[in-house]
Amino acid sequence: MRLSEVYQNQAVKEFGEALGKAIGKEQDYASLTDLEFAQTKTDFADALHRFLRRFHTMASKKENMWFCPSDSRVEELIQLVDEIAKTISGDDNVRYREAIRLVRAALLSRALAQATYLKVQEIKQQQRAATQQSQS
Amino acid sequence: MPYYITKTGLDVFDTARAWGLAVLLNVLTEDEVAIRNAGWAFILDSAAPLPSNPAILNSAAWRTLTFEQGWQQVFITLKGAWSSKRDRVKEILENQLTSLLTNLQNPANTVKFGVGESIPGGLDPVGFKGLRHATRAQYREEQLNVSKEHWALACLGMATCGTYNKKAGQSNLVLLPVPQETRFSYFRDVQELFRLPGLEYYGVQNAAAHYAVQLVERLRRRAAAQGSLQDRYSAVLYFGLFGAGQQMKPAQGNQLRLEPLMDAVAKDPHGTQNLLEWLDYCFRLGSTEGAEDLALAATELVMRWDLGSYERLVRVAVRILEREQVRKKKQRDFVAFVRSITDNAIQKSMEVISYAVV
Numbered sequence: 001m002r003l004s005e006v007y008q009n010q011a012v013k014e015f016g017e018a019l020g021k022a023i024g025k026e027q028d029y030a031s032l033t034d035l036e037f038a039q040t041k042t043d044f045a046d047a048l049h050r051f052l053r054r055f056h057t058m059a060s061k062k063e064n065m066w067f068c069p070s071d072s073r074v075e076e077l078i079q080l081v082d083e084i085a086k087t088i089s090g091d092d093n094v095r096y097r098e099a100i101r102l103v104r105a106a107l108l109s110r111a112l113a114q115a116t117y118l119k120v121q122e123i124k125q126q127q128r129a130a131t132q133q134s135q136s
Numbered sequence: 137m138p139y140y141i142t143k144t145g146l147d148v149f150d151t152a153r154a155w156g157l158a159v160l161l162n163v164l165t166e167d168e169v170a171i172r173n174a175g176w177a178f179i180l181d182s183a184a185p186l187p188s189n190p191a192i193l194n195s196a197a198w199r200t201l202t203f204e205q206g207w208q209q210v211f212i213t214l215k216g217a218w219s220s221k222r223d224r225v226k227e228i229l230e231n232q233l234t235s236l237l238t239n240l241q242n243p244a245n246t247v248k249f250g251v252g253e254s255i256p257g258g259l260d261p262v263g264f265k266g267l268r269h270a271t272r273a274q275y276r277e278e279q280l281n282v283s284k285e286h287w288a289l290a291c292l293g294m295a296t297c298g299t300y301n302k303k304a305g306q307s308n309l310v311l312l313p314v315p316q317e318t319r320f321s322y323f324r325d326v327q328e329l330f331r332l333p334g335l336e337y338y339g340v341q342n343a344a345a346h347y348a349v350q351l352v353e354r355l356r357r358r359a360a361a362q363g364s365l366q367d368r369y370s371a372v373l374y375f376g377l378f379g380a381g382q383q384m385k386p387a388q389g390n391q392l393r394l395e396p397l398m399d400a401v402a403k404d405p406h407g408t409q410n411l412l413e414w415l416d417y418c419f420r421l422g423s424t425e426g427a428e429d430l431a432l433a434a435t436e437l438v439m440r441w442d443l444g445s446y447e448r449l450v451r452v453a454v455r456i457l458e459r460e461q462v463r464k465k466k467q468r469d470f471v472a473f474v475r476s477i478t479d480n481a482i483q484k485s486m487e488v489i490s491y492a493v494v
Contacts, residue, residue, distance in 0.1 A: 116477040
């Protein structure tokens, strides 16, 4: 499976965007590091669950409620890892490590796009505020 | 009538000869010249036939070639004697033009080694002693001599189409693109393609990767305007030179393959704009103190185009977004970098990775 195909997966999209919001708005680099260090399927699933828990806490504090991916999306992501691992040759460790790398790269790409979008909004807001200040 | 630059195995020397002949033909015919890499040779052809008695002495374009800044860099190992070598190149090409061109029309023409002029280290790092054989603590190695006509062609090609980049405290970076299939009407247009912005680079690989991105972007603009990619380059040859006491010595060198990016541009000249912009700003922002990892990650991606290097760049880019000190140092580049990361840029880079893998 190609990275561009994984990138289009709905579960990847929802999780990636949530990760992007967590990084862009709450500087949640702990989840990013957590995901980066996951080498096995169990580690990866744990890291996703931990992130989801953190994200629920962040979202509950927001006035305009953030969309939270459901628990079933974690299962979908793990199923995706399984599917990709089937197409890779080698022993289980190698296959799952490579599959996790592919899914993680797609997740981080979504997160980067989302975090950047938020950053652009922030920059625009700052520029507007600076313009208003100089006018007044 | 085609001309053949048969390859010797010395990559920089061969490519420089091809560029040298292309410039020479362009000056003589004042018309379009085409270069094609046929694997065993570079095959050159000019749109207009050569004059029956070719003479370049009266050509204003030829006279301006001696003012190229590249000459001093080609003969950097000779220090003050560089201008006499430049004049020697000029003299050989002016006096032996007819016999050289006749010889190059023969597909079986070869370069004689061991006679003629020695290849300077600023032209090709194989010109340095100690790289071809074990020296066993003594410089017993001979100079690498080649026949003088080919030597002159190579020097001309490197002085006109090679890119030398020198920053204070850094090694001298040398870059030369390898044409795959290209044509030009005036050699100065080609030189325009090979400009390198004056950024701080963290080594020759970093400079070569940025040079590659800039070259492909300029070709993409042409392709977008013309509707398809007309000129293709297969690689960028690069090497570094550094001062060791009184002498210049070669540092690392290699070639950077351009096919993944070229294929992406050929497939979608408009769509790849975002990707190339993103990479360009990675290098620009990466030249800032505190964002070196961004430049190195972008370099790795342009060099390898694989999943590992892509993932690394994405990770670094995510982290750069929150580096306030980088933002403060280069506000404009930071904002441009952030704006350049679009969904389209990300998807295009993923497509390039899949081309590279397949």
